[in-house]
Amino acid sequence: MISRTLLYVQRITRQLWFRVVLLSACSLLALAIAPWLTPFIPEDLGERFGRQAALPVLTILASGMLAVTTFSLNVMVSAYRTAAGTATPRVYRLLLEDTITQSVLATFVGGFVFSLSAVILFRAGFYSEDAAIVVFAITVGVVALIVGAILRWIDHLSGLGSMDHTLRLIEERSRISLCQRAEAPCLGACLAEESHDLGDGTVPIPAQASGFVRFVDVAQLQTLAKEADTKIVITRTPGKFVLRGRPVAYAVNVDNDVCKAASDAIEIGDVRSFDQDPSFGLTLLAETAQRALSPGVNDPGTALEVMGRLERLLWENTPSDRDSPRADASFDRIFLPPVTASQLLNCAFPPIAQSGADDPSVMGWMDNALAALGQHPNPEMATAAQEMRNQLQASDG
Incomplete structure (x- = not known):
């Protein structure tokens, strides 16, 4: 069963800013290591592929990528708003996780950061003629990546925001959720019937906030239940709405600290999640x-x-x-309805x-x-x- 830490990592990697930051960091790293690669450069290449060859290309990239990125962002927002207006507003959050769009925009921003930073470093005299050859070679690679991203973006734009594209995204994400739940109907916990009774000493575990249950960290609850020598029954499964202070689960003979820790293991948010x-x-x-x-x-x-x-x-x-x-009961102290x-x-x-x-x-x-x-x-x-x-x-x- 996926842990909360891994879940948060997955959520971060689905964000647009993550790919943008990652490729931008790679661009800066490539510029930083360029001087260290000069010993591998033949001496006779300096006149043909040095500073004068690299600077014009970098200048064009710096100005062009900024315009392309701005235009692409406008297209993305317009397409997503159209999809949300024709399908359902709740699909907007799913569209923001579109990996193709994220990769393309990250490539554009990464190309802009690379070219602008390289121009600044050249003007500051940071690179020797041999290092300039390395930067030129990296620039050629960046240009190839940008051309590939543009071609990919053109193909993706033909369906971006359309009903077919939107329905396909929802279906693919739904299939993943259904398959995961089919493999673990109770999320790895024991089967809890509607009339499941823990007996005397049952203590309610209140919700820490009002909203939808988004994620139940069954592994963390199992650890808490073992330490407290108790059993926990989840009554509000992912997708259910709960008010703050109302029970989301029940346990037997536990103190307030255990209830607080168990409640923290159940994530509640304003919107539902596919997880x-x-x-x-x-x-x-x-x-x-x-x-x-x-x-x-x-x-x-x-x-x-x-x-x-x-x-x-x-x-x-x-x-x-x-x-x-x-x-599928990997966690024998936790009970959850399928x-x-x-x-x-x-x-x-x-x-x-x-x-x-x-x-x-x-x-x-x-x-x-x-x-x-x-x-x-x-x-x-x-x-x-x-x-x-x-x-x-x-x-x-």
């Missing part, structure tokens, strides 16, 4: 279909495409009965049925999708899909 919440992506897809079915948009085709993606996600990423992990097939289906189809109840094509597709999921190898998914289908048919009747 341990497989239903979040399904909710985003359903919201996109709802907006497409609104009177102002009236685009049932997008709703049909969304239901196709939902059907594919639930069919391919719900383990069959024989493959379903039944004993995400059920009924919960996943309720996030996916009922919101679309509410908005598309008057559209025969939408309801027909939904009926066929639920009928197909009713044949899923996993009995829980099959039963939940058939029950939902019967409920929708009864409401239509």
